[in-house]
Amino acid sequence: MRFDTKHLIRWGIPGWVLIFWLLYESLFIKNINPLDSNLLDISKGLTVLISLAAIGVPIGYIMHQIYFGFTWGVNKNRKYNEIADKIGEKFPKHDEWGQNPHEDYFQFEYVWHAMLINQDAETRKYLEDRYRYMLSTIHGLGALGVSSGISMVGTIFISRFSEFHFADIQFHVYLWSGFIFQFIILLTTMLNHSYYSNNLRAFQIKMLKTYL
Numbered sequence: 001m002r003f004d005t006k007h008l009i010r011w012g013i014p015g016w017v018l019i020f021w022l023l024y025e026s027l028f029i030k031n032i033n034p035l036d037s038n039l040l041d042i043s044k045g046l047t048v049l050i051s052l053a054a055i056g057v058p059i060g061y062i063m064h065q066i067y068f069g070f071t072w073g074v075n076k077n078r079k080y081n082e083i084a085d086k087i088g089e090k091f092p093k094h095d096e097w098g099q100n101p102h103e104d105y106f107q108f109e110y111v112w113h114a115m116l117i118n119q120d121a122e123t124r125k126y127l128e129d130r131y132r133y134m135l136s137t138i139h140g141l142g143a144l145g146v147s148s149g150i151s152m153v154g155t156i157f158i159s160r161f162s163e164f165h166f167a168d169i170q171f172h173v174y175l176w177s178g179f180i181f182q183f184i185i186l187l188t189t190m191l192n193h194s195y196y197s198n199n200l201r202a203f204q205i206k207m208l209k210t211y212l
Helices: 005-029 042-073 080-087 101-117 121-160 169-211
Strands: none
Touching: 005 042, 005 121, 005 169, 042 121, 080 101, 080 169, 101 121, 101 169, 121 169
16 A cells, blocks of 8 residues: 555644644643643653554544535435536446436546546646546545634533633633634635535536536
């Protein structure tokens, strides 16, 4: 199995984000000052950092699987009839088109890749690179959205079931400022995910209309 740096970054970011926020909330809610803890010891701090970095990759991979499972589960909401209608009569529909959204998706992917195969090397490379970039960005944003959502739930859980000093204003500031930042990250991630998804679909439709 080939493991590139891009996979490390793609899978690591959602995991590292989740670990960071849960660690942030746990430290402050538990009234632990990182400046007074053993984390500042170089050897111990480096060991903890390397361990968390390593753990973040499989956690991020799990975030990707959750994202894929969720998006595939709601795939029935995608209207491929509208996509086919925009492409026109050149789009070859399968015999049971419109009855199963999953089968419609497979047909759309087949038509897309069949079109790529029929292009010259230069055109195919451009289309593949553009498609790969946008698809990778969409999936990365999706996994980051899952990570942000889980971290927000984790923040609520930690604050609800821990011995939190509710009368301490300082810790309220730490708690809710972190929660607000998580919400902002989740919101912007969802907006960017929607933008790139629409952009990719428009790109595919226009290219199919041009090269089919």
